[in-house]
Amino acid sequence: xxxxxxxxxxxxxxxxxxxxxxxxxxxxxxxxxxxxxxxxxxxxxxxxxxxxxxxxxxxxxxxxxxxxxxxxxxxxxxxxxxxxxxxxxxxxxxxxxxxxxxxxxxxxxxxxxxxxxxxxxxxxxxxxxxxxxxxxxxxxxxxxxxxxxxxxxxxxxxxxxxxxxxxxxxxxxxxxxxxxxxxxxxxxxxxxxxxxxxxxxxxxxxxxxxxxxxxxxxxxxxxxxxxxxxxxxxxxxxxxxxxxxxxxxxxxxxxxxxxxxxxxxxxxxxxxxxx
Amino acid sequence: xxxxxxxxxxxxxxxxxxxxxxxxxxxxxxxxxxxxxxxxxxxxxxxxxxxxxxxxxxxxxxxxxxxxxxxxxxxxxxxxxxxxxxxxxxxxxxxxxxxxxxxxxxxxxxxxxxxxxxxxxxxxxxxxxxxxxxxxxxxxxxxxxxxxxxxxxxxxxxxxxxxxxxxxxxxxxxxxxxxxxxxxxxxxxxxxxxxxxxxxxxxxxxxxxxxxxxxxxxxxxxxxxxxxxxxxxxxxxxxxxxxxxxxxxxxxxxxxxxxxxxxxxxxxxxxxxxxxxxxxxxxxxxxxxxxxxxxx
Numbered sequence: 401x402x403x404x405x406x407x408x409x410x411x412x413x414x415x416x417x418x419x420x421x422x423x424x425x426x427x428x429x430x431x432x433x434x435x436x437x438x439x440x441x442x443x444x445x446x447x448x449x450x451x452x453x454x455x456x457x458x459x460x461x462x463x464x465x466x467x468x469x470x471x472x473x474x475x476x477x478x479x480x481x482x483x484x485x486x487x488x489x490x491x492x493x494x495x496x497x498x499x500x501x502x503x504x505x506x507x508x509x510x511x512x513x514x515x516x517x518x519x520x521x522x523x524x525x526x527x528x529x530x531x532x533x534x535x536x537x538x539x540x541x542x543x544x545x546x547x548x549x550x551x552x553x554x555x556x557x558x559x560x561x562x563x564x565x566x567x568x569x570x571x572x573x574x575x576x577x578x579x580x581x582x583x584x585x586x587x588x589x590x591x592x593x594x595x596x597x598x599x600x601x602x603x604x605x606x607x608x609x610x611x612x613x614x615x616x617x618x619x620x621x622x623x624x625x626x627x628x629x630x631x632x633x634x635x636x637x638x639x640x641x642x643x644x645x646x647x648x649x650x651x652x653x654x655x656x657x658x659x660x661x662x663x664x665x666x667x668x669x670x671x672x673x674x675x
Numbered sequence: 676x677x678x679x680x681x682x683x684x685x686x687x688x689x690x691x692x693x694x695x696x697x698x699x700x701x702x703x704x705x706x707x708x709x710x711x712x713x714x715x716x717x718x719x720x721x722x723x724x725x726x727x728x729x730x731x732x733x734x735x736x737x738x739x740x741x742x743x744x745x746x747x748x749x750x751x752x753x754x755x756x757x758x759x760x761x762x763x764x765x766x767x768x769x770x771x772x773x774x775x776x777x778x779x780x781x782x783x784x785x786x787x788x789x790x791x792x793x794x795x796x797x798x799x800x801x802x803x804x805x806x807x808x809x810x811x812x813x814x815x816x817x818x819x820x821x822x823x824x825x826x827x828x829x830x831x832x833x834x835x836x837x838x839x840x841x842x843x844x845x846x847x848x849x850x851x852x853x854x855x856x857x858x859x860x861x862x863x864x865x866x867x868x869x870x871x872x873x874x875x876x877x878x879x880x881x882x883x884x885x886x887x888x889x890x891x892x893x894x895x896x897x898x899x900x901x902x903x904x905x906x907x908x909x910x911x912x913x914x915x916x917x918x919x920x921x922x923x924x925x926x927x928x929x930x931x932x933x934x935x936x937x938x939x940x941x942x943x944x945x946x947x948x949x950x951x952x953x954x955x956x957x958x959x960x961x962x963x964x965x966x967x968x969x970x971x
Contacts, residue, residue: 413774416764420845421781423796424788426807442805488692491685495678503689510700513951514901516924517944520931521706522699544699547692566678576684605789607905608924612932623791627909630795646795650788657787665783668846669853 424650431647435640453640454648460638462617463645466625473535473610473621474603477542478596484543485550486592490580492551493558494566510548516608523612533615541609546599553670557591558584590663597660598667601653622649711942716935729942739943741918742926743950749836749903749922750954754896756840758889761847762882768852783845790842790902794909797838801825801910825911828919835906835920842906843899847892854888855881890962897954904928923947 430438432449458464492504522541523532531537561584569579607623614620620628626645629635635642657664711729715722733739768779785793800807801824809821824834858881904924907913913929914921923943931940 409772410774413767413772413778416767417774417777417781419841420778420785423800423841424784427792427796439805442799442807443810484691484695487688491688495681495685497681497685503693506701507696510696512898512955513704513948514898514924516901516904516927517948518700518703518707519927520937520941520944521703521710523931524706524710524937525699525703540695541699544695547696547700551692570678576678576681577688580688601787605791607789607791611908612928623789623905626789626795627791627905630798630909631912642795646792649792653787653789654784657784661783664787665849668783668786668849 427643427646427650431640431643433640433643435638438639438643450640453644456638457641457644457648461629461641461645462620462625463622463629463648465618466620466622467648469535469619470604470622473538473542474600476535476539477546477603478600480539481543481546481550481599482592482596485547485595486554486585486588487580488547489551489554490558490584493555494563494584507548507551510545511552515545519609519612526613532613533619535619538610538613538621541613542603542606545609546603550595550599553595553667554588554591556670557588561587593660594663594667594670597656597663601656601664604653707941707944707948710938711945713938714936715938722938725938729939730946732939733942733946738918738921738926739946742914742921742923742943743946745832745920746900746922746924746947746950748832749839750897750900752836753839753843753900754893756836757843757847757896758892760840760844761851761892762885764844764848765851765855768848769855782848785842786845790905791909793838793842794906797834797841797906798825798910801834826916828916831911831916831919835903835910838906838910839900839903842902850892850895851885851888854885858884886962890958893958893962894955897951897958923950 426442429445430442431453432451433444433446433453434450435453437444437446458467488507492500492507526532526537526541529537531540565583565587566579569583570576574582605623606621607627610621610624611627614624617625617628626649629642629645712724712726713722714725714728764778764782767775768782769775799805803809803823803826806821808824812818812820822830824830900922901924903922907920907922907925908928911920913925924947927940927943927947930936930943
């Protein structure tokens with residue numbers, strides 16, 4: 401009975417493992433097969449790796465420019481988001497003032513509704529600002545919609561820093577602002593890392609907002625370009641390039657995730673378990 | 676705490692984040708309610724006030740109701756699958772066997788890759804052209820089950836649901852795994868007991884004690900099912916075949932950005948917002964009390 405249970409457990413484990421890793425591995429293997437072999441014999445292993453798929457994906461399919469756009473959008477968003485998010489989180493964590501509850505509640509409310517619901521007025525607003533189909537427009541929108549999570553998680557980190565450090569720093573002649581920059585912000589570096597990695601992955605992968613707000617192919621981010629490539633069935637001509645493109649999109653997040661697994665998991669559960 | 680001379684500092688530090696948030700999140704949210712009472716193509720400067728007309732048309736629009744139905748089906752089917760699967764897999768990843776360690780090293784990858792990638796992978800898995808799923812069925816002698824999964828109205832929504840569950844299961848497992856770890860040690864010791872006692876213990880002790888996690892999981896499902904937007908757009912071209920996979924958000928997108936009925940699209944958004952709120956509040960009400968405390 402016990403061995404039977406153990407075999408059953410191992411079988412379930414095997415199926416789970418294959419079910420999760422299998423599809424991803426299949427994409428990676430297919431990306432180095434000659435294009436015509438992908439629809440012809442989808443299960444087979446490549447006889448000799450067709451690395452040329454990657455060069456083709458980068459050049460002709462527009463994945464190269466998408467990669468650059470995605471990188472710029474993600475990094476620029478983080479560069480704005482982290483400082484201003486930390487400033488707001490700090491004030492909301494360590495200071496009490498009139499309207500505190502309202503401001504905090506306003507930020508938290510942003511986590512409770514699907515962002516795509518405001519897409520029509522958001523598009524109109526951005527059009528009036530001449531920000532449709534521009535990276536800076538997308539970046540400002542990304543910053544705004546990443547703020548609730550950032551303020552929430554960083555607020556938690558500031559909460560755990562003792563107030564006495566502020567008093568001591570101000571006693572030493574620091575102002576409110578220099579206390580923040582010199583004393584408090586360095587103490588929450590782990591929090592900045594958690595938010596930066598987690599938000600960075602989300603921004604790199606973001607599709608819905610970018611699909612609406614970017615309208616010309618040269619400005620597409622990777623997910624939009626990739627979806628476009630699939631939907632127009634351009635891969636019919638070159639399957640290898642499409643699968644190489646899929647790997648190009650996945651590789652950075654898989655790498656970041658493998659390196660910082662604990663931090664990502666911490667961020668994933670932060671919202672859920674404390675809330 | 677209040678500190679001397681904090682006023683300008685507080686204001687100055689809140690201003691950058693506050694202004695961006697106000698302009699790009701809160702203002703469009705308010706505008707949504709306003710816009711939904713107009714008939715407007717978005718291109719012309721002419722906005723015609725039509726009051727509740729959009730909502731009356733919505734109520735009589737069969738495609739809208741199809742999209743509501745499909746969205747609710749996705750929430751219920753994916754919610755049940757993710758919570759059941761999450762509890763099960765949550766137990767697995769907390770163990771210290773070889774398979775548990777192997778699964779722990781990969782189970783969150785689907786969540787980390789872009790939904791667009793997930794959609795494309797599943798599109799090919801289910802397509803008649805490459806069709807790994809069809810191949811697999813033939814290999815195990817179920818060749819008669821073969822079909823164009825995403826091309827037939829009976830199975831297309833199921834295909835989208837499968838892709839979503841594959842994508843999100845790792846996160847729910849992580850959620851339940853941390854929940855299980857936080858339970859008192861005596862509960863986890865149940866693992867030492869044999870089969871039937873273990874199962875009994877699970878149903879009467881562990882499962883009720885997981886209520887706060889279940890509550891979070893359900894609310895997350897409601898908010899996250901919007902993630903199926905990317906899946907539906909890529910896997911079934913935003914609602915094919917014959918609206919069988921149309922969801923509220925894809926219909927919103929179609930009305931707003933494909934046929935330029937901005938007012939109408941916004942009324943879909945408002946309706947969608949109400950549905951999300953209603954379900955979330957119902958869930959919070961349903962799980963409002965600790966069932967284990969009530970028993971004590």
